[in-house]
Amino acid sequence: MPNAKPATTHAINDPLVEWFIAVLDPIKGNFIKLVTICSVTILLLALARGLLMFLMRQTIIVMSRHIEYDQKNEVFAHYQLLDTNFYKTHSTGDMMNRITEDVSRVRSYTGPAIMYLINLLSLIAFCVINMVRKDPLLTLYVLAPLPILAATIYIVNQIIYKKSEKIQSLLSDLTTNAQESYSGIRVIKSFVQEKAMFGFFEKNSVDYKNNAIGLAKVESIYFPSMALMIGLSTLITILIGGVQALHDTTKVGVIVEFVIYINMLQFPVSAIGWVASMIQRASASQKRLNEFLQTEPSIADKGKAIEHVKGDIVFKDVDFIYPHTGIHAIKKFSLTIKTGEKVLILGKTGSGKSTIAQLLLRFYDAQKGDITIGKVPLQSYSIKNLREQISYVPQDVFLFSDTVANNISFGLEAANHPQEIISKAARQASVENEIMQFAEGYETMVGERGVTLSGGQKQRLSIARGLIKQPEIVVFDDCLSAVDTATENTIISNLYQYLEDKTAIIITHRIFTLLHFDNIVVLEDGKITEQGTHNELMMKNGYYAELYKMQTVQAHTE
Numbered sequence: 001m002p003n004a005k006p007a008t009t010h011a012i013n014d015p016l017v018e019w020f021i022a023v024l025d026p027i028k029g030n031f032i033k034l035v036t037i038c039s040v041t042i043l044l045l046a047l048a049r050g051l052l053m054f055l056m057r058q059t060i061i062v063m064s065r066h067i068e069y070d071q072k073n074e075v076f077a078h079y080q081l082l083d084t085n086f087y088k089t090h091s092t093g094d095m096m097n098r099i100t101e102d103v104s105r106v107r108s109y110t111g112p113a114i115m116y117l118i119n120l121l122s123l124i125a126f127c128v129i130n131m132v133r134k135d136p137l138l139t140l141y142v143l144a145p146l147p148i149l150a151a152t153i154y155i156v157n158q159i160i161y162k163k164s165e166k167i168q169s170l171l172s173d174l175t176t177n178a179q180e181s182y183s184g185i186r187v188i189k190s191f192v193q194e195k196a197m198f199g200f201f202e203k204n205s206v207d208y209k210n211n212a213i214g215l216a217k218v219e220s221i222y223f224p225s226m227a228l229m230i231g232l233s234t235l236i237t238i239l240i241g242g243v244q245a246l247h248d249t250t251k252v253g254v255i256v257e258f259v260i261y262i263n264m265l266q267f268p269v270s271a272i273g274w275v276a277s278m279i280q281r282a283s284a285s286q287k288r289l290n291e292f293l294q295t296e297p298s299i300a301d302k303g304k305a306i307e308h309v310k311g312d313i314v315f316k317d318v319d320f321i322y323p324h325t326g327i328h329a330i331k332k333f334s335l336t337i338k339t340g341e342k343v344l345i346l347g348k349t350g351s352g353k354s355t356i357a358q359l360l361l362r363f364y365d366a367q368k369g370d371i372t373i374g375k376v377p378l379q380s381y382s383i384k385n386l387r388e389q390i391s392y393v394p395q396d397v398f399l400f401s402d403t404v405a406n407n408i409s410f411g412l413e414a415a416n417h418p419q420e421i422i423s424k425a426a427r428q429a430s431v432e433n434e435i436m437q438f439a440e441g442y443e444t445m446v447g448e449r450g451v452t453l454s455g456g457q458k459q460r461l462s463i464a465r466g467l468i469k470q471p472e473i474v475v476f477d478d479c480l481s482a483v484d485t486a487t488e489n490t491i492i493s494n495l496y497q498y499l500e501d502k503t504a505i506i507i508t509h510r511i512f513t514l515l516h517f518d519n520i521v522v523l524e525d526g527k528i529t530e531q532g533t534h535n536e537l538m539m540k541n542g543y544y545a546e547l548y549k550m551q552t553v554q555a556h557t558e
């Protein structure tokens with residue numbers, strides 16, 4: 001092309017590059033010195049890049065860990081605030097997901113997503129601005145496939161996300177399946193159901209495997225197709241740039257520079273889709289967390305801090321329906337328990353005995369009627385004070401994975417429970433001898449990683465936990481069901497002294513002949529059917545008298 005003229009006589013460089021060239025100008029002739037200075041400069045720039053990257057990770061990722069820590073604590077604290085009804089209407093898996101999965105998704109936004117977003121936006125801006133400055137037309141051609149690439153990556157990411165979610169839920173089914181098989185191993189073996197259990201596990205396992213393979217296939221298409229698109233851009237650069245160079249409308253150096261920019265763009269463009277789906281997931285998780293954090297406990301703590309929960313307990317026309325099941329558990333229930341009285345609440349299973357204890361502790365609020373202690377409505381006490389001053393031993397025992405001593409002294413300040421007090425409670429609950437037989441005594445670990453206690457031992461530890469408190473009111477909910485008659489008699493004789501100055505409500509479906517009760521209440525279907533002292537009820541010849549006779553006959557024949 002004889003008439004062709006070069007398009008530019010001088011390359012457009014950054015002022016910084018121009019300055020660097022000017023600095024090097026005097027040593028242009030000394031090749032060794034020139035190469036050494038350039039190499040050291042590149043090395044220093046690489047070091048500076050590393051240092052800045054380190055500082056960026058330090059700042060952003062560390063900040064995201066702090067946010068995660070705060071958020072986990074906030075979610076956990078809110079769980080503690082919520083009432084029993086919330087726990088009845090939400091599954092454990094759902095609650096665990098919020099504190100683990102949702103919080104960690106939000107962290108992936110406040111940490112990696114923000115970091116990569118800043119990174120990729122600045123890198124894209126840097127590359128594109130420089131490319132446009134060099135050759136706007138070539139830039140347009142070269143960048144044309146990249147938006148398609150970003151959109152494709154976004155769509156593929158969505159598919160990967162959906163598949164991962166499915167895999168996650170299959171994995172949780174598989175874990176639950178395995179966990180139930182371990183904890184129910186005795187039932188499985190005694191019903192010879194090992195094969196059936198393996199069948200369930202295998203079915204879940206096959207589902208999980210098929211989905212995981214599906215995900216691996218999508219992922220294996222993902223990276224090669226990304227490389228293909230980038231390769232296409234490079235090819236377009238060389239093709240169009242080459243044609244332009246032949247027509248002298250661009251320089252070969254510009255084509256080389258473009259190829260470098262395209263390679264630099266590979267990471268940001270492929271990360272756009274990934275970051276976008278990370279932001280989308282974090283936003284869904286944060287929405288779920290917000291909804292949860294805004295859930296108000298239905299048992300509101302409006303009460304002023306009335307120090308002493310003391311006086312007669314009065315239930316007046318109380319009606320209660322469990323909100324989530326609609327079961328009408330208590331109907332027009334009226335009962336007065338004077339300070340210091342010992343009351344036995346007796347009834348068949350499902351008659352509403354435990355519900356009365358739950359209402360007294362304000363695990364639920366009754367829909368109709370009033371419950372007062374010392375003429376003060378329960379709602380006027382602060383929940384903390386109310387529960388601190390009622391010692392409640394529930395029907396279903398729960399022990400923490402901790403030492404025997406810590407399980408007994410649960411909820412008490414460390415200074416308030418020296419070893420003698422713990423031992424005294426264990427003695428009263430008739431469990432000390434067995435504790436002393438463990439290799440580490442009171443320091444023995446119980447629960448999953450510790451010794452396995454019998455049902456009766458667990459119940460007595462739970463009783464000891466109730467006895468160590470020095471409350472005004474004591475509620476024992478069928479907590480002697482798993483101990484033999486001799487141990488039961490020992491515990492009841494110990495209780496005699498302990499209960500002397502306390503108001504006590506003993507819930508049971510058996511009669512305790514050793515303990516004198518001021519009032520015995522028989523419940524049936526949420527209503528009181530009989531009420532009075534032992535002698536009065538024996539004279540009535542109703543349910544109580546029948547049960548008493550049956551029990552005494554049984555005791556004689558044993």
Ligand SMILES: Nc1ncnc2c1ncn2[C@@H]1O[C@H](COP(=O)(O)OP(=O)(O)OP(=O)(O)O)[C@@H](O)[C@H]1O
Pocket residue numbers: 088322325327329347348349350351352353354355356395478509
């Ligand atoms: N948390 C709950 N949610 C919904 N319904 C419940 C709940 N607890 C108990 N119920 C229902 O309320 C009724 C009374 O139950 P409650 O536990 O008070 O009986 P109980 O007399 O203590 O029985 P048991 O002697 O078997 O413990 C039952 O029909 C039971 O199914």
